[in-house]
Amino acid sequence: MKGERTWNQHVVKKENKSLVLKTIIQSSPLSRAEIANITGLNKGTVSSLVHDLIEEKFIFESGPGTSSGGRRPVMLLFNETAGYSIGINIGVNYLLGILTDLNGDICLEKQMKMDVQSFPIIKDQLFSMIRELIEAAPKSPYGVVGIGIGVPGTVSKDGKVLLAPNLNWKNIDLQSVLEEKYNIPIIIENEANAGAYGEKKFGAGKESEHLIYVSVGIGIGVGMILNGKLYKGNNGFSGELGHMSINVSGDLCRCGNEGCWELYASEQALIQQAKKLNILPVDDQDVSLESLMELAEKGNKDAIHLFERIGNYLGVGVNNIVNIFNPQEVVIGNRMASTEKWIEASLTKQLAERIQSFQEQGLQIKFSKLSSYAAALGVAAFSSENFLQK
Numbered sequence: 001m002k003g004e005r006t007w008n009q010h011v012v013k014k015e016n017k018s019l020v021l022k023t024i025i026q027s028s029p030l031s032r033a034e035i036a037n038i039t040g041l042n043k044g045t046v047s048s049l050v051h052d053l054i055e056e057k058f059i060f061e062s063g064p065g066t067s068s069g070g071r072r073p074v075m076l077l078f079n080e081t082a083g084y085s086i087g088i089n090i091g092v093n094y095l096l097g098i099l100t101d102l103n104g105d106i107c108l109e110k111q112m113k114m115d116v117q118s119f120p121i122i123k124d125q126l127f128s129m130i131r132e133l134i135e136a137a138p139k140s141p142y143g144v145v146g147i148g149i150g151v152p153g154t155v156s157k158d159g160k161v162l163l164a165p166n167l168n169w170k171n172i173d174l175q176s177v178l179e180e181k182y183n184i185p186i187i188i189e190n191e192a193n194a195g196a197y198g199e200k201k202f203g204a205g206k207e208s209e210h211l212i213y214v215s216v217g218i219g220i221g222v223g224m225i226l227n228g229k230l231y232k233g234n235n236g237f238s239g240e241l242g243h244m245s246i247n248v249s250g251d252l253c254r255c256g257n258e259g260c261w262e263l264y265a266s267e268q269a270l271i272q273q274a275k276k277l278n279i280l281p282v283d284d285q286d287v288s289l290e291s292l293m294e295l296a297e298k299g300n301k302d303a304i305h306l307f308e309r310i311g312n313y314l315g316v317g318v319n320n321i322v323n324i325f326n327p328q329e330v331v332i333g334n335r336m337a338s339t340e341k342w343i344e345a346s347l348t349k350q351l352a353e354r355i356q357s358f359q360e361q362g363l364q365i366k367f368s369k370l371s372s373y374a375a376a377l378g379v380a381a382f383s384s385e386n387f388l389q390k
């Protein structure tokens with residue numbers, strides 16, 4: 001009995017400490033009295049927990065704050081450089097890695113182009129990127145506290161990549177591979193889920209409780225924030241809307257279905273169309289999102305038309321999304337977000353022609369300013385939060 005009571009006290013203390021830290025992270029600078037007010041804990045408990053958190057270097061005291069009279073209270077601040085987090089977004093044609101502090105501020109970033117998608121090669125690129133980011137982390141009490149990886153595919157709850165059609169990956173136990181190599185907690189997450197979380201925390205979606213993030217890269221994935229929380233479905237496979245059929249008798253997709261949305265509205269669709277129309281004077285190698293944007297900038301009508309076409313198809317899919325979720329905000333993210341100038345008008349027009357008028361109430365369509373960073377920031381934040389909760 002006695003052992004049980006001590007255990008319960010231990011659990012309660014841990015929970016209270018976590019609550020005090022969370023409160024300071026959310027609203028610092030705060031005084032001890034303010035923390036007691038917000039959390040409902042008594043002042044003695046708060047003082048003792050604050051003492052522990054200072055010892056553990058999670059928080060620190062700053063100079064006195066403002067007081068309504070009498071002695072000015074000492075303010076407490078979150079020590080966001082107590083540790084660092086790594087977030088990596090595996091695009092299909094790029095790898096983006098960031099090192100952030102515990103607040104999500106980026107200290108360093110690394111980018112690599114990916115020409116080959118086979119797992120052994122990407123694994124080596126991942127290892128070398130992670131090594132560089134770990135080596136670059138400033139000295140801190142806790143060092144690198146976690147590594148998060150965003151993957152464009154379905155990921156099981158235990159961090160296995162079940163299927164990533166555009167990488168041609170099947171049943172790859174990415175979490176175990178990384179855990180064997182590093183003695184650091186690893187989180188593997190679908191990149192659209194991570195992107196949705198990144199937008200909610202750091203980007204366009206801060207004020208939204210119902211946010212749908214459409215990650216448009218080589219494929220299309222969708223992440224959902226519903227009622228303020230990331231929604232992942234029964235097994236974590238929700239949001240595979242790149243594979244919703246928008247053309248019943250359309251082309252065969254790598255997923256096995258026909259007429260999938262991503263065959264018409266993704267970066268891959270854009271590049272394939274450009275190759276088909278042979279609109280670049282140079283050889284196929286140089287057809288890329290960037291080269292097509294350059295052409296559009298120069299007034300090339302074919303390139304401009306191709307972007308409009310992507311906007312049209314995005315509008316069709318976004319209308320379906322709006323009908324399913326009735327969101328406050330739809331954010332177009334990942335690499336295609338950088339083509340806003342060329343796709344925004346046709347997307348908006350297509351949507352306006354299809355949408356039911358009541359769905360337009362309070363609905364905003366935005367383009368991500370974080371672009372491909374949203375997913376990397378999202379997985380880095382998952383890692384930091386995971387660490388701070390413990």
Ligand SMILES: [Zn+2]
Nearest residue numbers: 243253255260
């Ligand atoms: Zn498909």
